[in-house]
Amino acid sequence: MKSILLSVIIFFGFLSVSLAQYVIKGKVTDIETGDPIPFASVILKGTKVGITTDFEGNYTISTSVKADSLQVSYVGYISQSKPVVYSQTILINFQLVPSTFNLSEFVFESGENPAFPIIRKAVEMKEKFDKRNLTAYESENYTKIELDLDEVEGAFKERNQVKKVIAVMDSIKQLTNDEGKKILPVFFSETYSKFYFRTDPLLKKEVIENSKLSGVGITDGTTVSQITGSAFQEYNFYRNWLTIVEKEFVSPIADGWKTFYDYDLMDSVMVGEDFCYMLKVYPLREQDLAFTGTIWIKKEDYALKQVDLTIPKSANLNFIERIKIQQELVATDAGPLLPSKTRVLIKISKITENTVGLLAKFYNSGQNFIVNNPKPPSFYFQAIQLKEDFGKGTEEFWQSVRPEQLSDQEIVSRQMVDTLSRIPVIRFYSEGIKFLGTGFLPVGKVDLGPWTGLLNYNNVEGLRLGAGLRTNLKFSNKYVLSGYLAYGFADNQVKYFLSGTKILDRKRWTTIQLNTQREIDQVGLEIENLSLNSIFLAASRFGTLNKPYYAKYYRLITQREVFKGFNLTAGFTRKEFDPVFDFNYLDETTGTYQSRFDLAQVNLGIRYGKDEVNIINDNYRVSLGPVKWPVFDFRFTQGLNSLGGDINYQKYVLSVYQKLNLGLIGVSRYELRSGFVRGTVPYPLLENHIGNETIFYTTVAFNLMNFNEFASDRFASLSYRHSFEGFGLNWIPLIKKLKWRAVANANVLWGSVSDKNLMNSSDLDEEGNPIPAFGRLDQDLPYIEVGYGIENIFKFFRVDFFHRLTYLDNPGANSFGVKVSAQIIL
Incomplete structure (x- = not known):
């Protein structure tokens, strides 16, 4: 009896061992950037037990099957294996090295490429799944952006100023790329917003509810926060062409797909609960603005499930070594697809060996979608809006809205950005770059500049020296004072500009300004007409001036955005025209030739840009340009022979x-x-x-x-x-x-x-x-x-x-x- 009982215990003991469940989990990342690699294949070597990583690069395998090693593979990366040491819970992380995909790896037999019918069907179904067929949609979005200086090595690293920075960074865990070269984060942001889209009329709006950012040279977060939300991170592969870094790239499922791409049917795989075709895509001509990578198309209805696409270095782009886009799409109740998660990497190469590269990483997650419930057109009046209690989110708030908690590398990156922004030499250089780019140097409550007016030389003024300033947001968010003073050593004349502006309404951007100016100008090359082309304007004011004249102005200008895209400007101008060249005109009142005249003018301007995007940059409004529709601009001037005017x-x-x-x-x-x-x-x-x-x-x-x-x-x-x-x-x-x-x-x-x-x-x-x-x-x-x-x-x-x-x-x-x-x- 004891013998039988012992045999039963031993049998069930062996059975329990053989049926023991092991949990193997981990994360797969790109060794070069530290970013997750979604959709990678993870398999116990020598078995059929495996899984694909999720969008965050995570995987979990529960199995009773044992194998000596675990293998990870993904197109575009070198496969990697690691030994498995069994315990109840096993953690194995992988860092994959990018590889080069060559067209010669695939050989097609005679007959139609088996991928073509799948792509053809996906293109036929575009109308059904394109999100632009929704009357409206809205979502809650979390956006994360990180900018890093890449490859901080060589002669650049040996500069004295850079050595000081590296020395400070030694107290923090170093970040490196795949070759062990240092990466210095210079910007890190998180943004939580609500995004609204309406199809007819085509309108967009994003309400930035909270933003948390730190960056080298960032002194005020309100301006930057307007461009770190999801509105600028939209990638719709159901469009024929996608706009990325101001360039147009053709989608792998564009109507004319055969003109640009070739494809290979790699496999049929389960992605979540959907059975999908896995296809490799690559451009027919390596320098075309097209993608290479992998797309997954659902077998059931030929909808896009997810994409992992790269714009390679061979594309006809400058400075950009690689652009990588990964996206996961979900179906809505109405049918069209919306992106639930998107990750973008832009790697900018070094211009010379003595400089550094740049890594730009963007992540966006959307949830709680509401479709076909459009807001009234008036709701979309302000395309980008900061919520009233913007910027007051606690750490608990950010933990609650993040789809996944920050990785160790991201936490280190944020620490390094905060540290870098406080280093004096970094602040000096960052402010210097801003000074060259904007023309103004912030000093407390005023900005000094612009630097383009500091020094000039021409045949009338000779050597000209000048200086100016303007108040900034620290001084007031309602009043702006600005001006400059200049002196020509040949004409012994003082030039000046003084201006005062009151911002009456920041939402409907309403301002009123009064200014006076005395300046030397040129017929046909007036400063007012060339203000948007600063380089040509500056060049035209050196050397020999073209029919120059002294002009003295008094102006009253008011403007208001009446409704979205429609801006109205009105004002009064008093101008004195005093030529420096031989000039005569016939005064019809006296019947004699005069050499100077005075003007009194009423001015009216109307500007309409249906989809023009504007942001508020401190106390100024900046246009980011139209997306699709033309911009109309009408100007009317009425000259008066009263109020001091002659004509x-x-x-x-x-x-x-x-x-x-x-x-x-x-x-x-x-x-x-x-x-x-x-x-x-x-x-x-x-x-x-x-x-x-x-x-x-x-x-x-x-x-x-x-x-x-x-x-x-x-x-x-x-x-x-x-x-x-x-x-x-x-x-x-x-x-x-x-x-x-x-x-x-x-x-x-x-x-x-x-x-x-x-x-x-x-x-x-x-x-x-x-x-x-x-x-x-x-x-x-x-x-x-x-x-x-x-x-x-x-x-x-x-x-x-x-x-x-x-x-x-x-x-x-x-x-x-x-x-x-x-x-x-x-």
């Missing part, structure tokens, strides 16, 4: 600007401009079309027109610019390695001027007889110039070749010209 006239100007994303063939930009002047006026009040006699290319001028060659009282112009973004040149074997990009230009101007306005303003010949001071366009013959060129030469330079097609008999006209410029583009 009664009206001037109307309408302009339309739009950026057109044309997919495969690149990006176009056009500007239509038209206007007319009613009344008899001196020619400085006509439309003096901007010429360019320099060797530098600019978009604000007619590049083969001479200064003051033409003026009009009725005109219409078209400026068209196109960048082919590598289209065509990417297909030429030798040229494509240079990553050059073709560009094209066309400028057309129609205009005319009445006889009265032609002769009203005049120069005098040697005998004192009046002669026209400018050229007149034939209303039946437009001025036309066309151009073509190459940009991205050595990543920075651009060369344009222009042909002038009309008015070749004009004095000094050139039928051909070469213009150069430098630019930083991706």
